[in-house]
Amino acid sequence: MSNPHGLSKYVTLISSDGFEFVVLREAACTSGAIKRMLDPKSGFSEATTGRCAFAEINGIVLEKVAEYFYYNYKNKDREDVPDMDIPPELCLELLVAADYLNTSLINGVDVSQIWEGRIWAFGHASHDFNDTIYDLSAAM
DSSP: OBOTTSOBSEEEEEOTTSOEEEEEHHHHTTBHHHHHHHOTTSOOHHHHHOEEEOTTSOHHHHHHHHHHHHHHHHHTTOSSOOOOOOOGGGHHHHHHHHHHHTBOOGGGOOHHHHHTTEEEOSSSEEEEOTTOOOOOGGGO
8 A cells, every 4th residue: 555655555635624535645646735745855744644634625625626636647648638527616616726736737727727717627728718808897
């Protein structure tokens, strides 16, 4: 269960409401934040315990994040990545969690591109609205 460096092959992600998700370390390291937390050179307690607690992310969202880690891990070398089903009511919370976790997305799209106006279909931008200009001043 551990690799040559003595690190467990799995890590535990803990949500704000106490749910625990045991995830393949390599898949969890899709997140830049988790990767840094688990780096033995970081000095973080998570690096020795293999447990990462997220007081800002509830269980429903963290479950979908963990699912995405495996989805990304499974599809990381594919050119044509199918969309991942995301309940619409979780989209905003997932974007916030992905930004917080510094999560790499498939096909080179990252959360900053989404905040700049791209629609995220878990892995690729499906449409870019940056060329549309809305005049909201008339509504005020």
